[in-house]
Amino acid sequence: MSPENRTFIRIAEPEEPLAQAPLRAQKGRGAVGNIAHRFHQQQRSAEDDGWQHPLTDNDSEDSERSLKTQVQAVQAKTILSRNQSPDLPFSVSLNPYQGCEHGCIYCYARPSHSYLELSPGLDFETRLFAKTNAPELLKKALLKPGYHPEPIAVGVNTDAYQPCEREFGITRQVLEILHRSRHPVAMITKSSLIERDIDLLSEMAAQRKATAAITLTTLDADLARILEPRATTPARRLRTIRMLSDAGIPVCVSIAPVIPFITEPDLEKVIEAAADAGAHSAGYIVLRLPQELNPLFQEWLQTHFPDRAARVMNRVRDMRGGADYVADFAQRMKGTGIWADLIRQRFEKAAARCGIQDRGRHFKGLSTADFRPDLLMSGLQNVADAGQLSLF
DSSP states (O other), rough: OOGGGGOOOOOOOOOOOOOOOOOOOOTTTTTTTOOOOOTOOOOOOOEEOOOOOOOOOTTOGEEEEEOOOOOEEESSSSOOOEOOOTOOOSSSSESESSSTTTOOEEETTTGGEEETTTOHHHHHHHEEEEEEEEEHHHHHHHHHHTTTOHHHHHHHOOOSSSTTTTHOOHHHHHHHHHHHHTTTTTEEEEEEGGGGGGGHHHHHHHOOOOOEEEEESSSSSHHHHHSTTSSSHHHHHHHHHHHHTTTTTTTEEEEEEEEEEGGGHHHGHHHHHHHHOOEEEEEEOOOOOOTHHHHHHHHHHHHEEEEEEEHHHHHHHHHTTSSSSSOOOTTTTTTHHHHHHHHHHHHHHHHHHHTTTTTHHHHHOOOTTOOOGGGGGGGGGGGGGGOOOOOO
């Protein structure tokens, strides 16, 4: 074959693989990205093809695509969750909302969004669900024959006083039912919105029916802004502790989580500030990284603290036997090893110095005496609505 009749194919040199797209925080949001949930069959990763340019001094973060919070009203099938975990001071809990706008990057509840086919990342803090029938379900549960009253912890998984509570008021309705039936409750939040319900909580507390736990992770407002971006500021939370305490409501400060080299250095200062504000008990939990929370938190670390990210994770592994996370009841809350023991000693000594009790006593002080479910009957058309057959 003559040269002029041949077809020549030019083989291009192999190109360099595209670099991973740089991680960038979004204003007012905790998670850096929207990672695929663990049930997703396809995995995606963002790559930098060179067309995206970093913001200049004249640009604003607000010019980025803004993620708006969406809240969908849903009808829950059940509302009371029960657990037999030996490391928890309560066995019954109630969560009026699923997902949480506070956007705390460390939230162990993030992986629960996977069951909704949503990402534990930005979806968890922007796509929320309000259980609007929670009050009705609670009322029916309390009226069931043979119901045995135990203190109900409200807001354990996602905050019961997050911003959308102002619109839906589900937590207030739940509290009204517990107040009317003289049922003990333990509120858990990091929002000052709980002050709205002091009227109910103070009356219940006078009968040993109510306590409140306020989560206080750090006193540093700048750190809190990226750690828990839409939650109440630390200073405002201290004021909330004071207001609740002055109203006669026992307040526990929950120092959770303790993050090595991030929040851990100020452990004693947080305890002292909470005690000065009137907290009567305290507890702490070291950082937990179950399932999708692990990569989400490490993305956050690389974005906001690249200089100490490796150091933080190395210390986390020191307290988890070399792993990123261990779910065993004996160590998931406190960890094990030298560093875990050091944190425990620091907490105990600071708490003793400030005259603060252990968190366990906080819940055990609630009384189940005088429970009156019959006082709820006025809100039902007949006894059968409560799941009990009518006599007629």
